[in-house]
Amino acid sequence: MRYVSTRGEAPSLDFAEVTLAGLASDGGLYVPEEWPQFSLDEIAAMRGLPYAELAARVMEPFVGDSLTPERLRALTAKAYGRFAHKAVTPLVQLDEQHWVLELFHGPTLAFKDVALQMLGLLFEEFLGREEGSLTIVGATSGDTGSAAIDAVAGLDNVEIFMLHPKGRVSDVQRRQMTTVRAPNVHNIAIDGSFDDAQAMVKRIFADGDVTAKHRIGAVNSINWARLMAQVVYYFAASLQLGGPERKLAFSVPTGNFGDVFAGHVAARMGLPIERLIVATNVNDILHRALGQGDYSAGTVTPTAAPSMDIQVSSNFERLLFDVGGRNGAAMAEQMRGFEADKAMRLTNAQREGAAALFTSARADEGDTSQAMRWAYEQCGEMLDPHTAIGLHAAREAAIDSDVPVVTLATAHPAKFPDAVERATGLRPPLPSRVGDLFAREESFIELPGTYEAVRDHIMERAS
Numbered sequence: 001m002r003y004v005s006t007r008g009e010a011p012s013l014d015f016a017e018v019t020l021a022g023l024a025s026d027g028g029l030y031v032p033e034e035w036p037q038f039s040l041d042e043i044a045a046m047r048g049l050p051y052a053e054l055a056a057r058v059m060e061p062f063v064g065d066s067l068t069p070e071r072l073r074a075l076t077a078k079a080y081g082r083f084a085h086k087a088v089t090p091l092v093q094l095d096e097q098h099w100v101l102e103l104f105h106g107p108t109l110a111f112k113d114v115a116l117q118m119l120g121l122l123f124e125e126f127l128g129r130e131e132g133s134l135t136i137v138g139a140t141s142g143d144t145g146s147a148a149i150d151a152v153a154g155l156d157n158v159e160i161f162m163l164h165p166k167g168r169v170s171d172v173q174r175r176q177m178t179t180v181r182a183p184n185v186h187n188i189a190i191d192g193s194f195d196d197a198q199a200m201v202k203r204i205f206a207d208g209d210v211t212a213k214h215r216i217g218a219v220n221s222i223n224w225a226r227l228m229a230q231v232v233y234y235f236a237a238s239l240q241l242g243g244p245e246r247k248l249a250f251s252v253p254t255g256n257f258g259d260v261f262a263g264h265v266a267a268r269m270g271l272p273i274e275r276l277i278v279a280t281n282v283n284d285i286l287h288r289a290l291g292q293g294d295y296s297a298g299t300v301t302p303t304a305a306p307s308m309d310i311q312v313s314s315n316f317e318r319l320l321f322d323v324g325g326r327n328g329a330a331m332a333e334q335m336r337g338f339e340a341d342k343a344m345r346l347t348n349a350q351r352e353g354a355a356a357l358f359t360s361a362r363a364d365e366g367d368t369s370q371a372m373r374w375a376y377e378q379c380g381e382m383l384d385p386h387t388a389i390g391l392h393a394a395r396e397a398a399i400d401s402d403v404p405v406v407t408l409a410t411a412h413p414a415k416f417p418d419a420v421e422r423a424t425g426l427r428p429p430l431p432s433r434v435g436d437l438f439a440r441e442e443s444f445i446e447l448p449g450t451y452e453a454v455r456d457h458i459m460e461r462a463s
């Protein structure tokens with residue numbers, strides 16, 4: 001399997017190379033040159049497999065000859081062995097039509113663990129082969145940060161610098177990052193938004209002064225391996241609810257468009273999916289883009305779902321490339337326009353290509369609270385605000401009543417206790433696996449939201 005950049009200029013890479021490279025050298029994102037296909041019979045044969053084996057089957061065509069089948073299985077067994085639920089991503093039924101897919105049973109209580117536990121092992125595996133090292137620079141609106149830190153803390157050949165927007169993540173999210181004491185972990189709180197942090201990360205990859213000294217790596221969904229691992233749970237959910245013979249719709253709380261893009265990949269691979277519902281909060285650039293073709297970023301509004309307070313949605317580029325004719329030169333030009341103006345129009349091909357599978361809905365703060373209340377009072381389920389946005393969108397979307405609608409439960413409610421308590425009157429307790437989070441000492445540095453301040457800090461500290 002080879003990977004090509006959405007902007008057409010960077011060299012094509014194999015899986016091991018793409019995992020270590022992160023962002024393409026032309027500023028684009030890597031995607032597989034072609035989508036691997038499973039027949040319906042091949043998908044049906046995966047029914048009943050343990051999650052780690054299912055993961056290996058789904059990942060195998062993407063990994064190609066970068067890992068032997070035995071080695072891939074050893075890694076999936078280790079990655080998913082750390083989850084607190086035997087099913088790894090269990091389904092819970094809410095009513096006749098609605099289900100939630102609980103993706104928060106990993107060590108840091110959000111869906112990011114499903115991919116990052118695997119990515120940490122892949123880094124170790126591929127770096128070990130060449131005795132290389134990696135300086136990871138990541139941006140987080142709250143959940144990627146802790147999941148990535150958990151996955152790489154203590155590794156000898158990996159160092160991680162994680163940027164979060166100061167004051168814009170929950171206390172639990174911040175502490176899950178800043179209380180990890182390992183010499184290779186560096187937390188940075190910047191003045192600004194997640195979008196500012198993500199832009200700095202992408203700029204670092206293109207900064208010759210930095211890359212001359214350090215091999216920069218990515219843990220964000222910039223990194224193809226993240227998305228590959230997220231494809232697996234679409235198969236897992238479908239197989240449990242009658243797939244592949246029966247189609248499902250998925251509602252996905254969306255910010256950076258990685259999770260829902262993984263659903264698009266599952267559909268490209270042959271998994272029958274009726275609809276992918278892109279659920280946004282009031283930071284609704286994706287809702288406007290999918291509805292009206294208007295991809296224009298405003299300022300970010302802080303909400304009760306801070307991990308989705310994103311206006312520049314990195315992986316949308318992958319979708320536009322894939323449904324818009326896979327023309328790297330045209331994509332590069334379109335993205336240059338967006339980078340200059342913070343706005344662009346989708347082409348007709350992009351709009352029509354996306355509309356074939358995607359719909360969207362937007363939840364304001366009232367809708368989010370109401371969805372949390374509905375789930376708790378009517379179904380006895382406590383949801384976090386991000387999942388509640390997904391559930392709101394799932395109930396708004398006009399999906400035929402005989403099609404099950406699965407909302408991705410992207411975080412444990414205990415990560416956002418204030419918002420959950422405001423909506424339901426109950427404060428969710430932290431699961432014991434996060435330990436004495438509020439007793440541990442925090443360590444992070446605060447920096448102004450300028451690229452130079454962040455780059456200089458990384459250059460001074462990186463070994």
Ligand SMILES: Cc1ncc(COP(=O)(O)O)c(C=O)c1O
Nearest residue numbers: 143254255256257258259307410
């Ligand atoms: C809890 C939670 N829900 C939803 C999202 C949005 O996911 P994505 O960025 O893949 O669209 C995020 C952040 O990525 C998140 O942390």
Ligand SMILES: N[C@@H](CCOP(=O)(O)O)C(=O)O
Nearest residue numbers: 140141142143144220221307
């Ligand atoms: N919501 C995310 C934002 C980063 O998204 P990623 O999927 O690109 O890592 C977070 O929690 O940090």
